[in-house]
Amino acid sequence: MEADQDMRKPMQKLRQRSLVLEVRDALEGMILRGEVPAGERLNEINLAEQLGVSRGPVREAARSLEREGLVKTVTNQGVYVRKLSLEDALELYDLRAGIAGYLCTRAAESATPEDKSDLRAFVDRMDAAVRDGDEERYFELNLAFHDRVATASGATRAKDLYTSLGKEVRLMRLRVLTGGASLALSNSEHDRIVRAIEIGDKEAAGKVGAQHHINGKLRLLETL
Amino acid sequence: MEADQDMRKPMQKLRQRSLVLEVRDALEGMILRGEVPAGERLNEINLAEQLGVSRGPVREAARSLEREGLVKTVTNQGVYVRKLSLEDALELYDLRAGIAGYLCTRAAESATPEDKSDLRAFVDRMDAAVRDGDEERYFELNLAFHDRVATASGATRAKDLYTSLGKEVRLMRLRVLTGGASLALSNSEHDRIVRAIEIGDKEAAGKVGAQHHINGKLRLLETL
DNA sequence: AAACTACATAATGTCAACATTATTCTGCTG
DNA sequence: CAGCAGAATAATGTTGACATTATGTAGTTT
Numbered sequence A, B: 001m002e003a004d005q006d007m008r009k010p011m012q013k014l015r016q017r018s019l020v021l022e023v024r025d026a027l028e029g030m031i032l033r034g035e036v037p038a039g040e041r042l043n044e045i046n047l048a049e050q051l052g053v054s055r056g057p058v059r060e061a062a063r064s065l066e067r068e069g070l071v072k073t074v075t076n077q078g079v080y081v082r083k084l085s086l087e088d089a090l091e092l093y094d095l096r097a098g099i100a101g102y103l104c105t106r107a108a109e110s111a112t113p114e115d116k117s118d119l120r121a122f123v124d125r126m127d128a129a130v131r132d133g134d135e136e137r138y139f140e141l142n143l144a145f146h147d148r149v150a151t152a153s154g155a156t157r158a159k160d161l162y163t164s165l166g167k168e169v170r171l172m173r174l175r176v177l178t179g180g181a182s183l184a185l186s187n188s189e190h191d192r193i194v195r196a197i198e199i200g201d202k203e204a205a206g207k208v209g210a211q212h213h214i215n216g217k218l219r220l221l222e223t224l
Numbered sequence C: 001a002a003a004c005t006a007c008a009t010a011a012t013g014t015c016a017a018c019a020t021t022a023t024t025c026t027g028c029t030g
Numbered sequence D: 001c002a003g004c005a006g007a008a009t010a011a012t013g014t015t016g017a018c019a020t021t022a023t024g025t026a027g028t029t030t
Helices: A019-032 A044-051 A055-067 A086-110 A113-132 A135-153 A156-169 A180-198 A202-223 B019-032 B044-051 B055-067 B086-110 B113-132 B135-153 B156-169 B182-198 B202-223
Strands: A071-074 A078-081 B071-074 B078-081
Touching: A019 A044, A019 A055, A044 A055, A055 A071, A055 A078, A055 B055, A086 A135, A086 A156, A086 A180, A086 A202, A086 B086, A086 B156, A113 A135, A113 A180, A135 A156, A135 A180, A156 B086, A180 A202, B019 B044, B019 B055, B044 B055, B055 B071, B055 B078, B086 B135, B086 B156, B086 B182, B086 B202, B113 B135, B113 B182, B135 B156, B135 B182, B182 B202
Parallel strands: none
Antiparallel strands: A071 A078, B071 B078
8 A cells, every 4th residue: 555644734734714715715706807897786695605605704705805995895785896996096006016116125135046036037938928929928927927026025014915906906807908019018127127136226126116017007098 | 842853864874883893993992902912812702792792793893804904814713913023013114104105295296275274284283282292192193194194195095005004003012212302303294294295296295205104113113 | 647655575784503623621541 | 740532612614594774666646
């Protein structure tokens, strides 16, 4: 027989996902994928039935989503998918830009050699995606890249906020146009960010990191 | 008899506070006042009994507090009052400073004459409090002042974040020393913020507003 | 026909009971 | 006496029922 894989202690970490977390992820996914329109009410009973749980976990999950800005609860009336005005979206871009700048600053201060090499690898891979014209892949890598920067910064709360605001932005269901050269341009900014982090230039990293996100906002405005 | 006060429609807005909101405020107050030590577990059953409600609302309130960063939930174990390391606190100060800068920038762009006169009045009143040596009153006014700036900015999400982070900071139960001249110094910064807003100098407002909060962080560091 | 009332329906608010998982205590074993 | 196994206890997880409020509908009045 194969060796028994020591099931004394490692088993602890399993089974740690309550229904609330499950429902929370499911709801978040539905909202972010746009399967429930903005402004629409989330029917507790329907959702509970649909997900095969009772209303309790659904209600708790909704409270959780509330503080993340994805839904809004009205007493005695229900929870509604948050509707984002253009002004709201622009404000979110600004906030996210500021936090991204902070994350880049911190990363420039404290990135390890491993952090730097990882980040550089991301830029290279995004370059390859641009050459191949693979937009889908570029988006994935872009997301992972910014997450990696946030991790390298060591600023855990800021990273959480950055991620959370990123989800919130998606409430505005606009695909920012990604005309031909814009991907290459975007990645050249990534390169400048990484270069600043590599040489530990805090100011430059913060400035470029923030501007990178402001440029995203400007592209959104051009789209309209 | 006195005129009946038209109880046809105005009654609508009342009675809109569910138990969840009530419990939420109660819990938040207990945590912020330090009545439950950091790291301590919140016992659902005890709290429910103590507040005279069932566990349902308590659990929902806890989920709400979770996303605000005041508590941390561990599956099958309970919710714990979040414990803040010094690094965490410093990071919060930085984040808050950045957001405050943004709020001041926006306020400088869009403050109405009424906004400006209100803000100026706050500075004057804080000046009076400083002269009277009334620290308690100064703190209240200081809080209201920054809230007023946030409102004047028109940036609703940023204001919420600013307020939320403010509560989170209080998890670190340190009274920043307020030696004699520091209050006057602090209010002179308020004056510079308001002056920048009055003349619509965005850059100056943002810079001074952020620096004002960074100075608070520095004072915290000196306290240690 | 417009509008108001009363009733019927459906959803959210709240609770108490039961199920599952952690924790503590006890007693046994070496 | 240290350490481990197992029961007893206590807490959280989940559910279904009931209470209250909002919504929709039919009927009546003017």
